[in-house]
Amino acid sequence: xxxxxxxxxxxxxxxxxxxxxxxxxxxxxxxxxxxxxxxxxxxxxxxxxxxxxxxxxxxxxxxxxxxxxxxxxxxxxxxxxxxxxxxxxxxxxxxxxxxxxxxxxxxxxxxxxxxxxxxxxxxxxxxxxxxxxxxxxxxxxxxxxxxxxxxxxxxxxxxxxxxxxxxxxxxxxxxxxxxxxxxxxxxxxxxxxxxxxxxxxxxxxxxxxxxxxxxxxxxxxxxxxxxxxxxxxxxxxxxxxx
Amino acid sequence: xxxxxxxxxxxxxxxxxxxxxxxxxxxxxxxxxxxxxxxxxxxxxxxxxxxxxxxxxxxxxxxxxxxxxxxxxxxxxxxxxxxxxxxxxxxxxxxxxxxxxxxxxxxxxxxxxxxxxxxxxxxxxxxxxxxxxxxxxxxxxxxxxxxxxxxxxxxxxxxxxxxxxxxxxxxxxxxxxxxxxxxxxxxxxxxxxxxxxxxxxxxxxxxxxxxxxxxxxxxxxxxxxxxxxxxxxxxxxxxxxx
DNA sequence: CAAGGTAGGTGTACGGCGTACACCTGTCAA
DNA sequence: TTGACAGGTGTACGCCGTACACCTACCTTG
Numbered sequence: 275x276x277x278x279x280x281x282x283x284x285x286x287x288x289x290x291x292x293x294x295x296x297x298x299x300x301x302x303x304x305x306x307x308x309x310x311x312x313x314x315x316x317x318x319x320x321x322x323x324x325x326x327x328x329x330x331x332x333x334x335x336x337x338x339x340x341x342x343x344x345x346x347x348x349x350x351x352x353x354x355x356x357x358x359x360x361x362x363x364x365x366x367x368x369x370x371x372x373x374x375x376x377x378x379x380x381x382x383x384x385x386x387x388x389x390x391x392x393x394x395x396x397x398x399x400x401x402x403x404x405x406x407x408x409x410x411x412x413x414x415x416x417x418x419x420x421x422x423x424x425x426x427x428x429x430x431x432x433x434x435x436x437x438x439x440x441x442x443x444x445x446x447x448x449x450x451x452x453x454x455x456x457x458x459x460x461x462x463x464x465x466x467x468x469x470x471x472x473x474x475x476x477x478x479x480x481x482x483x484x485x486x487x488x489x490x491x492x493x494x495x496x497x498x499x500x501x502x503x504x505x506x507x508x509x510x511x512x513x514x515x516x
Numbered sequence: 517x518x519x520x521x522x523x524x525x526x527x528x529x530x531x532x533x534x535x536x537x538x539x540x541x542x543x544x545x546x547x548x549x550x551x552x553x554x555x556x557x558x559x560x561x562x563x564x565x566x567x568x569x570x571x572x573x574x575x576x577x578x579x580x581x582x583x584x585x586x587x588x589x590x591x592x593x594x595x596x597x598x599x600x601x602x603x604x605x606x607x608x609x610x611x612x613x614x615x616x617x618x619x620x621x622x623x624x625x626x627x628x629x630x631x632x633x634x635x636x637x638x639x640x641x642x643x644x645x646x647x648x649x650x651x652x653x654x655x656x657x658x659x660x661x662x663x664x665x666x667x668x669x670x671x672x673x674x675x676x677x678x679x680x681x682x683x684x685x686x687x688x689x690x691x692x693x694x695x696x697x698x699x700x701x702x703x704x705x706x707x708x709x710x711x712x713x714x715x716x717x718x719x720x721x722x723x724x725x726x727x728x729x730x731x732x733x734x735x736x737x738x739x740x741x742x743x744x745x746x747x748x749x750x751x752x753x754x755x756x757x758x
Numbered sequence: 759c760a761a762g763g764t765a766g767g768t769g770t771a772c773g774g775c776g777t778a779c780a781c782c783t784g785t786c787a788a
Numbered sequence: 789t790t791g792a793c794a795g796g797t798g799t800a801c802g803c804c805g806t807a808c809a810c811c812t813a814c815c816t817t818g
Binding site for chain 4: 528529561562564565568569
């Protein structure tokens, strides 16, 4: 039996197994407590063993990002550009919600991984081929969509981000807005309590991140569609027309 | 003379001096090489001395962020909401361009600092008071603007971001797009070469980040203005109207 | 089947990090 | 004069990433 455990333990390491274990560890313990040593321990192996499969910790992170990017659904092929882009982005968002550390990891890397480049590239392809966007407009659109292309907006300081840093779902309730802060930042307090009720006196249940994401996404998509229909080009002016 | 140096060295530390030195160090060496030990060395002091002025490294980073936020101009008071918001955001952008490590630091912190909350709060105030936005719409707008409110979009993997990580201006040229990558990611290559020329065969000088930032900003602002004029509310539908 | 190259796990060690904790010292109030 | 206290010091601990030498089990080739 001891030797059975031994056998299991000795299931040969592989880059893939290392990456999967790293993703699992980050998912449950948060990215900041992912260390080569802990990862090795999870795999029943000595830390240096990992270096036979990944060059260093940075490359490990790149690999983890690629695992997540690999979970994004391929584009559907039976709809107009806007629906295709929208669905793909929402799929990316789902992948990133499953791995709340990923936005931070992606932002922190200093080089786009090939998987991310491939994803972005196919997104441009959709704009060009299905939407008939000029390279010019497609270029600006990619910038305008920014991180939303990768399934997250800059949801600064929200629960998901915090989870990515310190582990999975935090038991403490969202709780609207601390009273002391409400006094100092009344406008923020009003907003926090107003999720989708216009009555500021109602202390709402926080806000629906998914709704906010789609709101901004559609705002951009609609604006972009308008530019596209007008045949907008950066030659004619320095700002998008109203 | 040696005692003069000594005197200078012994200029008493203060939270302010510590924060300034930390900002300077991050500006010139990159955020990732900011350590308590190096910072102490720059200040001619032993590492533990810093802990008499900041509780720990996280609080140091919060303080550094507040220094940057403090550089954002106050709102002008003689224009419509859109111009006020636009100018303030561009001022925030300038502050962040002076400190390329700041976006990373801001994204990485898990709590908004009071300075950032104050900044965001005043931004909501502008929307409410000058633009007559409902709390509801103001709420969604804050989400939609996302990190743009703080002067940066998610400019993934660009030079400024890299600078924030590894020090100041990198001497190597932007260089369009590496040839091998161009083959693998043709759409990206086309875009990279097409900055503001629609002719994809022209290999442009990279792209104008400032233009891209303002493009996206105005796209959002225009879309938001349209919603405002229509008296949009989330009660009537789940998406912004086209 | 023997020889030896090679892929992959091991052990040790180094330098750097954040920071706890005990200590010292100069200043100022009582 | 005393003694509290603010603020700089020194030492030490446990963590980190990873360089480097090693060992071992397997596969190829003669």
